[in-house]
Amino acid sequence: MVSGFINVLKPPGMTSHDAVSFIRRTYGLKRVGHAGTLDPAAAGVLPVALGQATRLIEYTTAADKAYRAELTLGYATDTGDTTGRIISRKAVDMPAESQILNAFAALTGRIEQIPPMHSAIKIGGKKLYELARAGVTVDRQPRIVDIVKLSLLSAAKHTILFDVTCSKGTYIRTLCSDIGARLAAPAVMSLLIRTKVGPFLLADSFTVEEIAEQPAAALLPADAALGHIAVLKLSDSQSQKFLYGQTFSCPGSDQELVRVYDHNDGFLGLGKRSANLLAPVKVMSLL
Numbered sequence: 038m039v040s041g042f043i044n045v046l047k048p049p050g051m052t053s054h055d056a057v058s059f060i061r062r063t064y065g066l067k068r069v070g071h072a073g074t075l076d077p078a079a080a081g082v083l084p085v086a087l088g089q090a091t092r093l094i095e096y097t098t099a100a101d102k103a104y105r106a107e108l109t110l111g112y113a114t115d116t117g118d119t120t121g122r123i124i125s126r127k128a129v130d131m132p133a134e135s136q137i138l139n140a141f142a143a144l145t146g147r148i149e150q151i152p153p154m155h156s157a158i159k160i161g162g163k164k165l166y167e168l169a170r171a172g173v174t175v176d177r178q179p180r181i182v183d184i185v186k187l188s189l190l191s192a193a194k195h196t197i198l199f200d201v202t203c204s205k206g207t208y209i210r211t212l213c214s215d216i217g218a219r220l221a222a223p224a225v226m227s228l229l230i231r232t233k234v235g236p237f238l239l240a241d242s243f244t245v246e247e248i249a250e251q252p253a254a255a256l257l258p259a260d261a262a263l264g265h266i267a268v269l270k271l272s273d274s275q276s277q278k279f280l281y282g283q284t285f286s287c288p289g290s291d292q293e294l295v296r297v298y299d300h301n302d303g304f305l306g307l308g309k310r311s312a313n314l315l316a317p318v319k320v321m322s323l324l
Contacts, residue, residue, distance in 0.1 A: 040088030081231030100235025117210030
């Protein structure tokens with residue numbers, strides 16, 4: 038059975054769902070899912086899981102993400118990017134670099150963000166973008182996100198190009214609007230490329246054309262997304278117990294979650310250690 042991750046370089050115009058459908062067709066599998074939705078207009082890293090690796094997606098979504106983004110000053114839209122309806126305009130001068138860096142500093146660290154109306158968050162069972170398309174605007178509660186790093190790359194002709202590393206749940210469109218607000222100017226996100234999702238890097242990604250031509254070469258092992266989790270190797274007898282879903286004695290320091298391997302470095306799944314016991318959490322018996 039085919040199982041593993043693919044680091045897809047999603048092109049602009051393709052939805053995350055389109056990418057999953059493409060992988061299903063290419064590999065002849067139904068069991069396919071993606072980690073971290075990427076806006077249709079955006080490009081970049083989209084990790085896609087196949088087969089049993091789909092059971093591991095939940096352990097990849099908490100990873101930090103990195104983006105290269107461009108914002109344009111002078112107007113705002115109802116979507117926060119260039120695809121939306123213009124709702125305000127203002128003639129602005131290009132801010133000094135020091136002003137931009139001050140705005141970046143104010144928005145670095147743990148901050149509050151109000152999710153945009155054009156997002157997939159559900160309120161009252163309805164996705165926000167569905168309400169927005171129906172002309173309905175609802176109050177949204179601020180969310181706490183971490184902006185790990187903001188780096189200015191260039192600023193010219195009313196555009197600011199920057200790199201950002203951030204936690205899951207960060208809306209770069211909202212960040213662009215917030216940067217604009219700090220500069221007393223309306224702003225939209227005019228470009229977005231995701232350059233990293235945890236261990237998946239843009240430099241190592243595969244285009245859809247490359248995947249179609251060499252599907253086997255693009256497939257990574259199922260544990261490729263789990264580098265942030267500690268490793269535990271088991272003996273043959275322990276491996277058998279783990280594969281049968283048994284909790285057993287396994288002396289050592291307690292670590293809440295571990296990647297479990299047999300003595301030949303075969304990936305068996307994920308387990309939890311507590312009080313010198315190991316309990317299977319995800320058993321990947323067919324990998």
